Amino acid sequence: MTRFSAALALALAASPALADDDYIPPVTHAATQEECGACHMAYQPGLLPARSWSAIMGDLANHFGENADLDEATRAEIEAYLVSGAARRTRSIPADETPLRISELPWFKHEHDHEVSQxxxxxxxxxxxxxACHRGADRGYYEDD
Ligand code: HEC
Ligand code: HEC
Structure with a gap:
């Protein structure tokens, strides 16, 4: 238990497929680990809803200012993996919105806006x-360091 647990429980009750604690199952798919872990950590599928993963995987040539394009077979395989593990409890995200960033989700802002020093x-x-802040993030651990 952390002193953020109460706030986290509130944030998550209406939010992502995060477990009810600070463990988010890590990426277990080799191609995703390799291709999506090349420039940043390979983000866990449970951090975004399925429609977000599809949108990201549908426009890899224009990926946050980078070209992250893949051959079609690899692209489709990674999309299927991310979609299958995507966040399901996403009521805090309006149905007509498809966020492309984890770091702009309501629960993320709630957790970080006031807790993270300059x-x-x-x-x-x-x-x-x-x-940088969660040393175990790529293994699924987001507890206090
Ligand atoms: C060529 C480098 C590169 C590759 C390869 C790459 N990305 Fe990215 N990705 C970026 C950059 C740059 C950003 C923006 C980072 C920032 O704003 O600081 C980003 C951001 C993201 C974000 C949003 C992070 C946030 O702020 O919440 C997601 C999600 C993401 N990438 C998913 C993927 C997936 C899925 C793959 C594999 C198909 C992938 N990326 C491969 C460069 C890359
Ligand atoms: C600049 C530092 C920093 C960065 C970068 C950062 N976090 Fe955090 N994060 C924190 C702090 C501080 C907290 C609140 C204290 C805590 O609970 O660990 C937090 C809390 C969390 C929590 C709640 C865990 C809990 O025990 O309450 C999750 C989940 C989380 N972050 C995920 C992420 C993800 C996913 C990313 C990348 C997309 C990220 N964070 C990037 C600093 C950061």
Missing amino acids: RMRDRAKTMSNCV
Whole structure:
């Protein structure tokens, strides 16, 4: 239990497929680990809803300013893996919205806006850099460090 547990429980009750604690099952799919872990941590499928993964995987040539394009077979395989493990409890995300960033989801802002010091933000450079602050993030652990 952390002192954030109460807030987290509230945030998650209406939110992503996160487990009810601070463990999010890590990526177990080799191609996803390799291709989506090349520039940043390979984000866990449970961090975004299925429609978000499909949108991301449908436009890899324009990926946050980078070209992350893949051959079609690999692309389709990775999309299927991400969609199959996607977040299911996503009521806090309006049905007509397809967020492309984990770091802009309501629960994420709720967890981070007031808890993260400027020093930590500067060190991480970007909130997309989960492992800078959560050393076990790529293994699924987001507990306090
Ligand atoms: C060529 C480098 C590169 C590759 C390969 C790549 N990405 Fe990214 N990705 C980026 C960059 C750059 C960002 C934006 C990071 C930032 O804003 O600091 C990003 C951001 C993201 C985000 C949003 C993170 C957030 O802020 O919540 C997701 C989700 C994502 N990538 C998924 C994927 C997936 C899935 C794959 C594999 C198909 C992939 N990426 C492969 C470069 C890459
Ligand atoms: C600049 C530092 C920083 C970055 C980058 C960051 N986090 Fe966090 N995160 C924190 C802090 C601080 C907390 C609140 C304290 C805590 O619970 O660990 C937190 C809380 C969390 C929690 C709740 C865990 C709990 O025990 O309450 C989750 C889940 C989480 N972050 C996921 C992510 C993901 C996914 C990313 C990357 C997309 C990310 N974080 C990026 C600092 C960061």
